[in-house]
Amino acid sequence: MSLLQKAADLLLPKTRCLSCDEPRRISPGQALCADCLNQLENLRIGRNVCDNCLSPVRFNTPCEYCAQGGMAGLRRAFSPFVYRDVTQKLIVRLKFGGAALAAEPLAHEMALCVSGMRFDAMVPVPLYKSHQRERGFNQSRLLCELIHEHTGIPVMEALLKKHNRRRQSSLPAHKRSQNVKGAFKVILPVAGMEVLLVDDVRTTGSTVRECAAELLKAGADSVYLLTAAIAKPRRKTK
Ligand SMILES: [Zn+2]
Numbered sequence: 001m002s003l004l005q006k007a008a009d010l011l012l013p014k015t016r017c018l019s020c021d022e023p024r025r026i027s028p029g030q031a032l033c034a035d036c037l038n039q040l041e042n043l044r045i046g047r048n049v050c051d052n053c054l055s056p057v058r059f060n061t062p063c064e065y066c067a068q069g070g071m072a073g074l075r076r077a078f079s080p081f082v083y084r085d086v087t088q089k090l091i092v093r094l095k096f097g098g099a100a101l102a103a104e105p106l107a108h109e110m111a112l113c114v115s116g117m118r119f120d121a122m123v124p125v126p127l128y129k130s131h132q133r134e135r136g137f138n139q140s141r142l143l144c145e146l147i148h149e150h151t152g153i154p155v156m157e158a159l160l161k162k163h164n165r166r167r168q169s170s171l172p173a174h175k176r177s178q179n180v181k182g183a184f185k186v187i188l189p190v191a192g193m194e195v196l197l198v199d200d201v202r203t204t205g206s207t208v209r210e211c212a213a214e215l216l217k218a219g220a221d222s223v224y225l226l227t228a229a230i231a232k233p234r235r236k237t238k
């Protein structure tokens with residue numbers, strides 16, 4: 001670090017890092033301290049993954065997630081990070097702490113995953129309206145808006161969540177598909193569109209498969225998925 005940088009660093013006020021929660025000197029508008037930013041680099045999705053769904057695969061073996069229908073209705077998945085440590089903390093903050101600041105480092109990297117690609121619209125995975133009221137915002141919509149600033153892809157809130165069933169994260173993997181069955185409805189015209197469905201994290205994928213099925217039923221040409229992170233599913237996808 002140069003003397004000038006050191007001096008500039010000392011001038012910054014101490015703010016709590018959104019990941020490690022330590023008071024650190026962080027540039028205004030940034031979510032993470034230098035250490036956590038470094039750790040974030042190590043959480044990038046690496047090479048030993050399936051090209052289609054980004055799940056980890058062993059060398060020369062077919063992808064289990066795809067074989068089990070994990071990508072049904074989805075053309076391809078894009079995501080910058082594995083869901084763990086720093087990314088997990090940022091996403092939890094984003095969802096439950098209402099910290100919109102946490103969205104920016106994720107959205108920036110998400111935008112890079114689809115840079116130069118053409119989509120007609122980005123569609124956020126919706127929340128049920130009472131959940132959205134409680135939370136104050138929909139984290140997927142917020143990610144869409146930030147990604148739009150980087151990519152220019154239009155944001156279209158084409159999906160509505162009709163039913164308020166149990167929160168997906170409270171259920172074991174095998175019950176999640178059932179829980180979201182028929183929960184979403186398409187409320188804007190999507191016929192003939194190449195849609196980029198956006199969510200914060202893909203775990204089993206039941207929610208995004210259900211959203212994709214509805215979009216395709218409504219005539220969307222194809223549905224691609226962009227998430228901030230991909231969690232390693234612990235059990236079977238169905
Ligand atoms: Zn930190």
Ligand SMILES: [Zn+2]
Binds near residue numbers: 051055
């Ligand atoms: Zn796969």
